[in-house]
Amino acid sequence: MRLSTRSRYGTRMMLDLAQHHDKGPVRIGEIARRQDMPVKYLEQLIIPLKKGNFIKSVRGPKGGHMLARPPEEITVGQIVKTLESGIELAGCIENPGECERSGRCLTRGIWEDASKAMYDKLNSITLFNMLEMEKSFKMHCSNLGE
Amino acid sequence: MRLSTRSRYGTRMMLDLAQHHDKGPVRIGEIARRQDMPVKYLEQLIIPLKKGNFIKSVRGPKGGHMLARPPEEITVGQIVKTLESGIELAGCIENPGECERSGRCLTRGIWEDASKAMYDKLNSITLFNMLEMEKSFKMHCSNLGE
DNA sequence: GTTAATCTATAGTATTTAAGTATAGATTAA
């Protein structure tokens, strides 16, 4: 039960954009280098994130990408939901028709509840929250002399 | 982010065993027929569930399988944890060494928290709870004249 | 003590999905 690399790379890319929010467009190549993720793969992830209005882009030289909304208005849950192919723990949650048992299946309700618990947690965390976490992490390390 | 069929079939098998708890050994073929799941696949799932002391078996004719503990002492979380290959949302939660970033990775903590939220939910549900849900579901249907 | 019904163990295959790569094209600042 792993998240796909799409979600994980996508979240790291969005966090990178948040770290450079309001500093002009960021080239995809920079993000890829900083985060050690393949350029071509990130290019694919950007498409749905643009459709979902999380990223806006500028073409041509000096172009790049930016958050389409402030970091406090974007949650990790939204990013994962956008990039993950199926967002629930079982296919029958999204498409009850795919299993004729779904109307009377006890386990189905369990997977639904567990999916919800996970997404509630992910939706409670914004990119802004993560920037704050980063700040306090760095402060902690400097206190330790690291 | 789907659960594997292992977890889903395994949970349905355990629920079937709970429904026949204290009525002697249940043949794997019966479960497979009732639940419409392949015999050979279930045979594989039984092995780790026996190791985890959730199932005990009797060999030979008239043999079969039973819950090794009462339904109120077995949670869905335990079943899923036993059958799922990797139980966390990211590999780096179980093996921090697999990624050199793990010590300073902000997203890693997020996946850890979300995994926990999901497992807390799954661990809060016992097979006994599910038998109760079944009872009230049936009562509801008979009230509707179904 | 033979038989047949059951579980046990391991190995093999086939399908699907995920991850990553390649190519060609569109846009635009300089």
Add this chain to the structure above:
DNA sequence: TTAATCTATACTTAAATACTATAGATTAAC
């Protein structure tokens, strides 16, 4: 006009999942 960037789509490879097959061990019933 050029070169730097994003955009779109198609392809390839690798890994995991789901399932199947074969051979063997155990034991109740006769």
